[in-house]
Amino acid sequence: MAQKLVHEVVIVGGGTGGIATAASMLKRRPALDLAIIEPAETHSYQPGWTMVGGGIFDASVTRRPMASVMPRRAHWIRQAAASFQPDENQVTLSDGTTVAYGLLIVASGIRLAWEKIAGLEQTLGxxxxxxxxxxxLAPYTWQLVRNLRSGRAIFSQPPMPIKCAGAPQKAMYLSCDAWRERGVLDAIDVEFRTAGNALFGVKEYVPALEEYVERYGIALKLEQNLVAVDGPGRTATFSTASGEETVDFDLLHVVPPQVAPQFVADSPLANPESGFVDVDKFTLRHVRYPNVFAIGDAGSTPNAKTAAAARKQAPIVAVNALAALDGAAPVANYDGYGSCPLTVERGKIVLAEFGYDGKLLPSFPKWLIDGTRPRKLSWLLKSEVLPWVYWNGMLKGHEWLVKPEIKANA
Known part of the structure; x- marks a missing residue:
């Protein structure tokens, strides 16, 4: 007979959003009966993988045992969630166990849909x-960059939504900088083929990025979506406005299409259009189930899906979820904040910080860091400060620079 578990708060997902929210809630209410459903034995600092691909970080520094980041007072359920039954206030696990909850937080992330590009899975790596x-695969990126001396290097970007919309460009700029340093950039044809109609979605950051596109001699090709890869034949096929185009490559950096996890998309919690958890974009509370919240990539909010967004959302979900447990209305709003540190060369970053509708939301005064221009200080923030803050602050419930503003009437 299937086992039945019961917890006051259940969080589905032990990634960035899930762990940070749990830590924030338990800091506020140490005796809270909170469980995290997560099958993985390791936890990754995914923003570091760009730096691995650029030869700056070793892959091992981006990964730690899940047990080392799991909040001490949380109950860790080492299973995968399989389905939701929100009308019964329960989650069913892959082994048939049901977990009943008083309040649910979905932090299941986003699924990398490699299979949507024909031939890709067979040739990755x-x-x-x-x-x-x-x-x-990030170490393989650096291996390819180190070894390439001539030919064509293509960097692709699929339609939104994707995790960190700047990551495809970061990989390209760091590669170009390495080739320039070695004196081989002129012998390499670099192409950025993106399904979007602009280099970056927030116009204030585009001029600085265009300068680097020109400096590195990158061919910018808009409204091009990668649909097929022939690894042995070294060809990539793109869907364009005028039909399909197949091109040769020597290096192909692929960003896969990204979708809601299937068990979320198939559930009553899903937004009918996107498949992500259907939440109010300000309170992060479900639009139909008042005891359900979502955080990070799992939510239907129209913000940039970045670790920085999850960092800002976690305390907001924490205080709003605790208010819901107490029978009160949400007490804090999320402004859509996300950050994308665009690594344009080794040692310099364009620090894009913005919220809903592309509104600029800088964390620092312009005299200290002008995020629209490449800055060395932004590089130090990305390479030294943010990884430390992630492991020692965010995942421990410390809310440095992201403490939620409680509404005056709350």
């Missing part, structure tokens, strides 16, 4: 095909 979106 070989034949010059790589991606910084996977822990085991």
């Amino acid at each position: 070989s034949n010059g095909v790589t991606s910084n979106y996977r822990y085991d």
Whole structure:
């Protein structure tokens, strides 16, 4: 007979959003009966994978045992969630166990849909095909960059939504900088083929990025979506406005299409259009189930899906969820904040910080860091400060620079 568990708060997902929210809630209410459903034995600092692909970080520094980041007072359920029954206030696990909850927080992330590009899965990690979106492939990116001396290097970007919309460009700029340093950039044809209609979605950051596109001699090709890869043949096929185009490559950095996890998309919690958890974009509370919240990539909110967004959302979900447990209305709003540190060269970053509708939301005064221009200080923030803050602050419930503003009437 299937086991039945009961917890006051259940969080589905032990990634960035899930752990940070749990830590924030338990800091506020140490005796809270909170469980985290997560089958993985390791936890990754995914923003570091760009740096691995650029030869700056070793992959091992981006990964730690899950047990080392799991909040001490949380109950860790080492299973995968299989389905939701929100009308019964329960989650069913892959082994048939049901977990009943008083309040549910979905932090299940986003699914990398590699299979949507024909031929890709068979050739990933070989034949010059790589991606910084996977822990085991980021070192291969750097191997390819180190070894390439001439030919064509293509960097692709699929339609939104994707995790960190700047990551495809970061990989490209760091590669170009390495080739320039070695004196081989002029012998390499670099192409950025993106399904979007602009280099970056927030116009204030575009001029600085365009300067680097010109400096590195990158061919910018808009409204091009990668649909097929022939690894052994070293060809990539793109869907364009005028039909399909097949091109040769020596290096292909792929960013896969990204979708809601299937068990979320198939559930009553899903937004009918996107498949992500259907939440109010300000309170992060479900639009139909008042005892359900979502955080990070799992939510239907129209913000940039970045670790920085989850960092800002976690305390907001924490205080709003605790208010819901107490029978009160949400007490804090999320402004859509996300950050994308665009690594334009080794040692300089364009620090894009913005919220809903592209509104600029800088964390620092312009005299200290002008996020629209490449800055060394932004590089130090990305390479030294943020990884430390992630492991020692965010995942421990410390809310430095992201403490939620409680509404005056709350």
